Amino acid sequence: METAGAQLLVVDPAEDGGALAEAMAGHGVHVTWVGTTLDGLVEFGRMDPHAVVVATEAPGAEEFVGVIRQHGTPYVIAGTGDADHPGVDGADAVGSLMLAGASAVALRPYTPQHLWELITHAPRSVADHARLEVGPIVLDATAYSVRVDGERIGDLPLKEFELLRALMLSSPGVVTDDELREALWGADGRRPGGNTIAMHVTRLRSRLGGIADIRRIRGRGYSLTVG
Known part of the structure; x- marks a missing residue:
């Protein structure tokens, strides 16, 4: 047997995990959605995800990105608010996550196609798994x-x-x-x-x-x- 299966960890206080998980399943991507960075650290250690989406609104987001980058090489995507939910200082918050180690940006609500395009172009492409x-x-x-x-x-x-x-x-x-x-x-x-x-x-x-x-x-x- 050749093992496979791509893992995407989403750390976001918003309540939208089920819809995204079902949509990404068609690409062979298993989504784990948690609401806090503390839960994110637990799941990161358990999963070894291919990519991690971190919302700028998540308390401790910058520190979380710094920690996971020290313990592996996940592809980190900064999730930022849409027009209805602009989040905390928009560009400044995204900039902080990029400095901490994020490599890409995704607007919320997340679209399966956009996330798929991002993570398939990551250094550790899900297409290979x-x-x-x-x-x-x-x-x-x-x-x-x-x-x-x-x-x-x-x-x-x-x-x-x-x-x-x-x-x-x-x-x-x-x-x-x-x-x-x-x-x-x-x-x-x-x-x-x-x-x-x-x-x-x-x-x-x-x-x-x-x-x-x-x-x-x-x-x-x-x-x-x-x-």
């Missing part, structure tokens, strides 16, 4: 494609694509229900129960036919294996 291979199954998040034995199968609905990607990332290990909820719906709390996951698993099994075995491990989660 978007391909997964498990047995005869090859998933390319950048091209939004799944091939089996070299033949492309029909495009999967977004949730099933993300479900397959999460299972392939851990194959042949188990992905817990909570991990699947976060992968498919983000970490903002608005996530459905196990029956909805089971429904998507059933549909994915049907699309893959006998190519892979997706097993329910009672009390734990799901695993994907190939023959």
Whole structure:
């Protein structure tokens, strides 16, 4: 198996994580959205993200950028307010983050296409980490494609694509229900129960036919294996 999966950490007090997470999932980018720089430090240590978006309004943003730049080489994007939410001294706040180590600027509300363009041109491009291979199954998040034995199968609905990607990332290990909820719906709390996951698993099994075995491990989660 070739491991992959791009991680984007967003540190922003605004409440918009779910929509962005779902939109970026189509590019194979997993978004973790936190509201404080303290939570950002915790997630940064856990994730080793490819890129980090830091809102100028986040308390301690400049110090946060300085710290993470000392402990790695993440691509840092300064998030600044739009016309309705101009933020703290606009250009001055962005300038401070750039001096601390940010390399690019994104206007809020963040658009998936703009963020994708920024992070694909970063030194550690997410496009280089978007391909997964498990047995005869090859998933390319950048091209939004799944091939089996070299033949492309029909495009999967977004949730099933993300479900397959999460299972392939851990194959042949188990992905817990909570991990699947976060992968498919983000970490903002608005996530459905196990029956909805089971429904998507059933549909994915049907699309893959006998190519892979997706097993329910009672009390734990799901695993994907190939023959």
